[in-house]
Amino acid sequence: MKFILRILLLTLVSGNIYAQDLDSLAFTKAKWNKNSIAKKTKVYTYQFSDSSLFNANQYISFVEIKNHKKAPGFFIGYDKKDLITTSAFAKKHHAFAAINGTFFDIKNGGSVDFIKVNDTIINQNRQEKNNKRALHHKAAVVINNYQLAIKKWDGTDQWENNLSDKNMMLSGPLLMLNNEKEVLDSVPFNKLRHPRTAVGVKPNGNVLLLTVDGRQGNSAGMSLFELAKIMQWLGCSSAINLDGGGSTTLWAKDYGDNGVVNHPSDNKKWDHEGERKVANVIFIKGKP
Structure with missing residues (x-):
């Protein structure tokens, strides 16, 4: 036996x-489709068909911004109350590219996660009912001098308020940091497949703004365990999950008919029209 x-x-x-x-x-x-959208910046897309990735069809798109003085800089766009599509945020800020940001109050607007822009706190974390720190309050995208990095919660109550970074957006879960994979809880949000949005940083400082489509026959979406794998396969040493689901949107200037690179799922159609309105974005544009 x-x-x-x-x-x-x-x-x-x-x-x-x-x-x-x-x-x-x-x-x-x-064999990724590649399009240059700005100096040192390209859009990559690929359709994995015939259930060839994780036994499913998958559509992945991302913008890679090289760590170069001529590359665009990183910014956080937000609105305290109104919900706006990612593409509208991008056009408002004259961006080269943008992805949807962190989690928000879909009924009343505004981020439910800590956001700071130009050293001014815009939103504080909204506490969970059990007063425990939410999974999306345990890591952050930080931007200083137009450069992006990822940080991990240090376990203290006032972590985000004590950081000196000029621009900050909390989100999560964290997928990996400095080549070390994070241990992900086996909760449904992590295990089930959904459209996903993520930010990754390579060892050379290049940054990826990535979306995985989902809830469609052409793209099943991914669990966070699968998302962590593809971020690693793309060469990232650090990566963080942002708000996904119907919010997942990647926009690039002059790309396609309306700039939307992926296939947002809110209209339940395989097209580029189904954007959900969101409270915040991460975008790139020329440095002042």
Whole structure:
């Protein structure tokens, strides 16, 4: 009996490793469509069809901004009350590209996560009913001198208020930091597949603004465990999850008919028209 159990265990483990190898191989072989949208900045898109990635169809799009003095700078766009589409935020700020930001109050507007812009606090965290810190309050995108980085909660109550960064957007969960994978809880939000939005930073300082479409036959969406894998396969050493679902939107100037690169799911159609209005974004534009 023990021998049979060992064989079954080895079969399960080897099968799981084999599946991971197939996924990473499919990802490595992808021939991404590339479009330059600004200096040192490109849009990448790829449709994984025939259930070739994580046993599902997937559509992934991202903007990569090189760590270069001629590249655009990073900014946070927000509105305290009104909800606005990512594309409208981008056009308002004359951006080259933008993605939806962190979580927000869909009924009343405004971020439910801490946001600071130009050293001014715009929103504080809205506490959970159990007074525990939410998963999306345990990490942050920070921007200083138009450069973006990712930070992790240090365990203190006033962490975000004590940081000296000029611009900050809390979100999460954190996927990895400095080449160390984060341990993700097995809660439904992490395990189930949804459209996803993420920010990643490579060891050389290049930044990725990424979306994964979901809730469609052409793209199933990803769990956070799967999202962490693709961020790693893209070469990121740090990565953070932002608000996803119907909010997931990537916009790039002069891209396609309306600039929307991915297929937002709010209209339940496989097109570029289904944007959800959001409270905040991360965008890039020329440095002043």
